[in-house]
Amino acid sequence: MATRNWLPIRGAQGRHSRQAHADMPEGTYEREISKEGFFGPAAFIHHKRPPTGWTKFEGPLRPRAFDLARLNAAEPSPWAAGKVLYNPALEVRFWKLAQAMPALARNADGDQLLFIHEGAGDLFCDYGRLAYGAGDYLYLPRGTMWRLTPAQPTSVLMIQATNTHLGLPDKGLLGGHALFDPAMLETPVMDEAFQAHQAQAGDFTVEIKKRGEVSRVTYPYNPLDAVGWHGDLAPARLNVKDLRPVMSHRYHLPPSVHTTFVSDRFVVCTFAPRPFETDPGALKVPFFHNNDDYDEVIFYHAGDFFSRDDIKPGMLTFHPSGFTHGPHPKALKNMLVQAKPATDEIAVMIDARDPLDVADAAKHVENPRYVESWKGG
Ligand SMILES: [Fe+2]
Numbered sequence: 001m002a003t004r005n006w007l008p009i010r011g012a013q014g015r016h017s018r019q020a021h022a023d024m025p026e027g028t029y030e031r032e033i034s035k036e037g038f039f040g041p042a043a044f045i046h047h048k049r050p051p052t053g054w055t056k057f058e059g060p061l062r063p064r065a066f067d068l069a070r071l072n073a074a075e076p077s078p079w080a081a082g083k084v085l086y087n088p089a090l091e092v093r094f095w096k097l098a099q100a101m102p103a104l105a106r107n108a109d110g111d112q113l114l115f116i117h118e119g120a121g122d123l124f125c126d127y128g129r130l131a132y133g134a135g136d137y138l139y140l141p142r143g144t145m146w147r148l149t150p151a152q153p154t155s156v157l158m159i160q161a162t163n164t165h166l167g168l169p170d171k172g173l174l175g176g177h178a179l180f181d182p183a184m185l186e187t188p189v190m191d192e193a194f195q196a197h198q199a200q201a202g203d204f205t206v207e208i209k210k211r212g213e214v215s216r217v218t219y220p221y222n223p224l225d226a227v228g229w230h231g232d233l234a235p236a237r238l239n240v241k242d243l244r245p246v247m248s249h250r251y252h253l254p255p256s257v258h259t260t261f262v263s264d265r266f267v268v269c270t271f272a273p274r275p276f277e278t279d280p281g282a283l284k285v286p287f288f289h290n291n292d293d294y295d296e297v298i299f300y301h302a303g304d305f306f307s308r309d310d311i312k313p314g315m316l317t318f319h320p321s322g323f324t325h326g327p328h329p330k331a332l333k334n335m336l337v338q339a340k341p342a343t344d345e346i347a348v349m350i351d352a353r354d355p356l357d358v359a360d361a362a363k364h365v366e367n368p369r370y371v372e373s374w375k376g377g
Helices: 192-198 370-374
Strands: 029-034 042-047 064-067 082-087 090-097 104-107 110-125 128-133 136-140 145-162 204-210 213-219 236-239 259-262 266-271 295-302 315-319 346-352
Touching (some): 104 110, 128 136, 136 259
Antiparallel strands (some): 082 090, 090 145, 104 145, 259 266, 295 315, 295 346
16 A cells, blocks of 8 residues: 655644744634644644633533542452443553452453552562552553552552553653653562462462453462563553653643553553743643544543643543643633643543543543533633
């Protein structure tokens, strides 16, 4: 098949800035319409009014918010945790765990990422023991046998790369040690605690999830009984505090610069604390955008979420692609001048290349008024 080239357009009409996201015509609101997230061709359109000034928004495309903290009772198995959003390439669940998992888990459906929203404890797996705490991403390669033993009640945002892998983004001009040094990835150790875990007697069940269904395999011993391993594949831990986000004092960078993990059909980005832009003409809030190729999901972990109102830790917002979104009216007042020098928000963004469906369980913890939150100010 022939390769595709974008149409060779370079246009401009009316009042406009030359540089995107900076020096916009006075009294205007900039909207980006773009291809392939923020990587393809794009147009920057200067509107007289915020493109989120709707008075009515009816139908399935509306932006949605879910209070995941209210979603589930504690479940001993990750596979019992309620689904939140899903498509053929991605599955998002929210899981609360109060006590040590009685069984081992194994995801045969794809690589698994656990984002620890609350809690602390240990991960025991084929490779050893890894302590975890709030703000950790735990990467679990497909097929790993694992078990969490919480020291504190734990809640987890679970992200599954269905039938495929999770990897890291190409860091391009920044070089290999930017955003986080690969040395910050921590892998399990075969220490005394792991050996003590191995020595536990009794029957052990492994709950294997494949094609969404769970099979149970029982052994008369603990199958996490390895005495050693070597290779270039292992579970890994990375904390949001290990991230060193990039910013520009003169340009509002697109959210894609905060990409932490990449799969085939979605990316996981982390918004970590960072200073606001200081150049007088530079935008200090996210620009309005369509992002027509991606469904956008944000899970709010901690801090003050500077671009959205009425959002608390443990909530998740879902903006299906197809409409323009951007800052809430209160945040928009700080479009060019911010009262604070920096944002302290920590959030996990999942951008999915294919449309996502909302699972029934999530609908019970939906805030139906979220679509109204762009009104007034
Ligand atoms: Fe967005």
